[in-house]
Amino acid sequence: MDDVRKATGHLDPGAAYALGEGTHGDPFAVLGPHATPDGMSVCACLPGASKVEVVAREDGRLLAELARCAAPGVFEGLVEPFTPYRLRISWPGSTQETEDPYAFGPLLSEFDLYLIAEGRHVELVRALGSAITTVEGVEGARFAVWAPNAARVSVVGDFNSWDERRHPMRLRQNAGIWEIFIPRVAPGARYKYAILARQGARLPLKADPLATATEMPPSTASIVPPPDSFDWHDGAWMGTRGARQAAGAPIAIYEVHATSWLWQAQDAPLVALWDHLIGTLIPYVAEMGFTHIELLPITEYPFGGSWGYQPLGLFAPSARFGPAEGFARFVDACHAAELGVIIDWVPAHFPTDPHGLARFDGTALYEHLDPREGHHRDWNTYIYNFGRSEVQGFLTASALHWLEHFHVDGLRVDAVASMLYRDYSRSAGEWMPNIYGGRENLEAVAFLRQLNATIAQRCPGVVTIAEESTAWPGVTHPISDGGLGFAYKWNMGWMNDTLRYMAHDPVHRSWHHDDMTFGLIYAFSEKFILPLSHDEVVHGKGSLFGRMPGDRWQRFANLRAYFGFMWGHPGKKLLFMGGEIAQEAEWNHDRQIDWDQGDDPMHAGMRRLVRDLNRIYQAEPALHRRDAEPESFAWIVGDDRSNSAFAFARFADADAPPIVVITNMTPVPRPGYRIGVPRAGPWRELINTDASIYGGSNLGNGGVIEAVARPSHGQAQSLELMLPPLATLILRHDV
Numbered sequence: 001m002d003d004v005r006k007a008t009g010h011l012d013p014g015a016a017y018a019l020g021e022g023t024h025g026d027p028f029a030v031l032g033p034h035a036t037p038d039g040m041s042v043c044a045c046l047p048g049a050s051k052v053e054v055v056a057r058e059d060g061r062l063l064a065e066l067a068r069c070a071a072p073g074v075f076e077g078l079v080e081p082f083t084p085y086r087l088r089i090s091w092p093g094s095t096q097e098t099e100d101p102y103a104f105g106p107l108l109s110e111f112d113l114y115l116i117a118e119g120r121h122v123e124l125v126r127a128l129g130s131a132i133t134t135v136e137g138v139e140g141a142r143f144a145v146w147a148p149n150a151a152r153v154s155v156v157g158d159f160n161s162w163d164e165r166r167h168p169m170r171l172r173q174n175a176g177i178w179e180i181f182i183p184r185v186a187p188g189a190r191y192k193y194a195i196l197a198r199q200g201a202r203l204p205l206k207a208d209p210l211a212t213a214t215e216m217p218p219s220t221a222s223i224v225p226p227p228d229s230f231d232w233h234d235g236a237w238m239g240t241r242g243a244r245q246a247a248g249a250p251i252a253i254y255e256v257h258a259t260s261w262l263w264q265a266q267d268a269p270l271v272a273l274w275d276h277l278i279g280t281l282i283p284y285v286a287e288m289g290f291t292h293i294e295l296l297p298i299t300e301y302p303f304g305g306s307w308g309y310q311p312l313g314l315f316a317p318s319a320r321f322g323p324a325e326g327f328a329r330f331v332d333a334c335h336a337a338e339l340g341v342i343i344d345w346v347p348a349h350f351p352t353d354p355h356g357l358a359r360f361d362g363t364a365l366y367e368h369l370d371p372r373e374g375h376h377r378d379w380n381t382y383i384y385n386f387g388r389s390e391v392q393g394f395l396t397a398s399a400l401h402w403l404e405h406f407h408v409d410g411l412r413v414d415a416v417a418s419m420l421y422r423d424y425s426r427s428a429g430e431w432m433p434n435i436y437g438g439r440e441n442l443e444a445v446a447f448l449r450q451l452n453a454t455i456a457q458r459c460p461g462v463v464t465i466a467e468e469s470t471a472w473p474g475v476t477h478p479i480s481d482g483g484l485g486f487a488y489k490w491n492m493g494w495m496n497d498t499l500r501y502m503a504h505d506p507v508h509r510s511w512h513h514d515d516m517t518f519g520l521i522y523a524f525s526e527k528f529i530l531p532l533s534h535d536e537v538v539h540g541k542g543s544l545f546g547r548m549p550g551d552r553w554q555r556f557a558n559l560r561a562y563f564g565f566m567w568g569h570p571g572k573k574l575l576f577m578g579g580e581i582a583q584e585a586e587w588n589h590d591r592q593i594d595w596d597q598g599d600d601p602m603h604a605g606m607r608r609l610v611r612d613l614n615r616i617y618q619a620e621p622a623l624h625r626r627d628a629e630p631e632s633f634a635w636i637v638g639d640d641r642s643n644s645a646f647a648f649a650r651f652a653d654a655d656a657p658p659i660v661v662i663t664n665m666t667p668v669p670r671p672g673y674r675i676g677v678p679r680a681g682p683w684r685e686l687i688n689t690d691a692s693i694y695g696g697s698n699l700g701n702g703g704v705i706e707a708v709a710r711p712s713h714g715q716a717q718s719l720e721l722m723l724p725p726l727a728t729l730i731l732r733h734d735v
Contacts, residue, residue: 016030016069019071020165022168027152028170031043032100032102040078041076041077042054043076046089047165048073048092049075049090049091050090051065051090052075052090053090056084058083064078098184101167106170113175116175117174118389119394123397124210124393125210128145132185132225138183140181140185141185141186141189142181143155143180143181145169145179147178147193147361149362150361151200154168154193154195156193157185157191157192159189162192167180167182185224188223190221193206198361203359206355206356209313216319217300217304218302220302222313237336238335238407241340241409245340245487247627248625252575253293255576256294256295257534258296258298259320260590260592261577262280263592272322273320273321273322275326282333282339289610289613289615290339291339292342293340294342295343297343298318299311299316299398300319302353309344310381311351314346314394315401342408342411345398346415347399347413347451349376349379350366350384351381364385378418386443386446395447400455403459409462410487411462415467417468421440422441452486465489465529466488469493476488490529491519491523495533495536497518497519506549513644517635517638523569532544532566536576537578537579546585550667556606560606560695560728561726561727562728563689564730565663568648569661570650578593579610581593582603609687616686616687620656622656636662643664645664645665645673647662648660649677657735659730662675662721662731664727670722674710674721675712675718677731678715679717680709683734684733685730688727689727696724699724700729
């Protein structure tokens with residue numbers, strides 16, 4: 001055929017051999033169509049092919065047969081007349097016809113590249129990672145990855161036999177982004193990046209940092225996702241969630257490890273975990289009166305025993321739970337049930353697994369190089385380099401992805417204390433001071449402020465929650481006032497103090513009275529959440545029930561009294577799964593909650609108490625409306641060490657009745673216990689944790705107690721109460 005031409009030999013032999021060996025750093029300069037003095041030439045690198053033909057894209061007409069070059073797998077030839085084309089590739093036993101990836105121009109705009117380099121591309125997942133797209137009428141997958149110090153990056157996957165020579169990428173030099181469009185790659189294809197370091201070393205194959213779908217662990221490949229098509233139905237919720245999550249709203253959070261809450265029955269049809277939880281977890285949490293579900297990290301993570309706190313896929317729901325669309329269905333169903341969704345999010349550190357972010361392009365790209373800044377000795381993980389703009393942009397884009405794409409209502413930011421201090425868990429000489437010689441991590445502080453400011457601007461009504469265990473000032477204060485800008489902070493001090501108190505035998509509690517009262521010294525310095533989290537029921541600490549002293553009855557009574565004290569105390573509430581039924585065993589992530597204990601009347605009584613506490617907490621404004629204001633609280637009895645008794649009042653506005661909370665932390669009933677109250681008239685017993693319906697001894701005050709005109713505790717009127725043993729009473733003034 002006159003229009004079939006052989007290779008002209010114009011291809012430089014060195015370039016041909018670099019292509020054949022997979023080391024060419026600028027493949028688009030060689031592969032694909034190029035003008036030569038003899039006409040348009042097409043070059044392809046297809047190791048293992050026996051013949052390569054160029055055919056017209058429009059009608060399949062043969063345009064040229066490419067000749068083999070000296071370098072194995074490299075083909076070249078003149079194509080005249082030149083027109084949009086496909087490659088017809090003869091493989092052993094099959095023939096493939098596809099468009100040439102190297103016939104397409106650059107994909108990302110210059111503005112995208114600018115924003116990425118500045119760390120301000122808030123929709124980074126739209127620019128990087130993989131996505132099904134159409135270019136010049138051709139459907140395929142676009143890939144892009146940040147690896148500025150690599151000598152060459154290739155996409156490898158199911159579509160090219162994992163051969164790094166087949167699809168080396170184009171480098172966009174000014175941003176360090178490598179990109180390529182590969183025609184006819186379909187959703188579900190597995191892939192990784194094959195990176196050649198600047199010094200020539202071939203790195204372990206890397207998963208995509210921006211992948212939105214992943215293989216089921218322990219496999220580690222990324223997956224090309226299908227186009228997003230989820231139809232949301234939560235407009236009403238989204239319009240009201242700001243009020244539902246404000247400082248004056250009742251917030252009671254049920255913390256869940258998704259894979260160990262409730263296993264599917266062995267004889268039940270197998271469904272993805274998110275769909276299983278839609279039918280089980282959501283109705284349970286709603287019936288229990290919680291306002292939010294908080295999920296331990298669901299971003300992809302390699303080691304199951306980390307519970308997700310060592311993640312590597314900050315944009316992908318773990319494949320353990322089902323597809324990403326399943327998580328969207330779960331969130332949508334939560335919102336339909338008027339439940340908010342909070343996820344634990346980990347921007348502090350990442351594991352060192354070779355397929356992940358560690359030394360991603362052969363250099364310390366996401367992390368610090370110096371171990372005094374870049375290595376967490378506690379967890380053997382790498383610390384993000386918060387001072388690098390691209391890393392800040394990567395983390396911020398991850399947060400926004402969950403909030404905007406999946407309609408998540410809040411992020412609980414893990415390990416904030418480890419981010420704020422350069423000497424966190426380090427001895428003298430093992431850390432590097434900041435530019436002023438101090439221990440504060442100024443770059444992390446700047447990142448957290450920028451993160452919270454961006455979220456507040458783009459996602460009104462969303463909350464960010466800091467797990468911060470130190471006395472860092474202003475964690476929940478406005479950024480304009482020098483704060484970090486979080487909505488809430490976990491009150492780790494309250495949790496540690498009160499659990500330590502509860503572990504003492506009641507005969508010794510008088511010596512530790514301050515553990516229960518100290519939290520009120522700083523209770524209004526931040527907007528607090530009182531957390532009884534997963535961290536308190538693992539690593540040999542035992543369950544909450546197991547940490548209570550005494551015989552079996554006293555253990556239940558202690559825990560009931562503690563819950564009553566907690567729900568009456570200022571601060572939002574958080575309880576880890578299993579706590580509501582007083583699970584006796586320590587939590588084990590490889591087992592489900594011991595739901596069979598729920599048939600026992602004492603365990604069932606605990607669950608009923610938690611449900612009733614949640615309902616009263618939501619119904620009574622005095623228990624939540626002015627949570628962060630000191631005027632909402634007043635001690636009545638804070639110094640009765642000898643009786644280990646506590647009493648305090650909670651207030652809302654003038655139109656809402658006050659609440660009084662009284663706790664007896666001894667097994668001794670105390671009849672005739674007098675307390676002053678802020679109003680005359682009847683006081684109704686809303687909660688008595690010693691009631692028989694909760695498993696108690698049923699001592700109490702008959703439901704309603706009349707305040708008498710007898711001064712006590714600075715008040716003109718008082719109540720004479722029966723304090724049940726190891727119990728909390730919650731009373732409301734009745735008009």
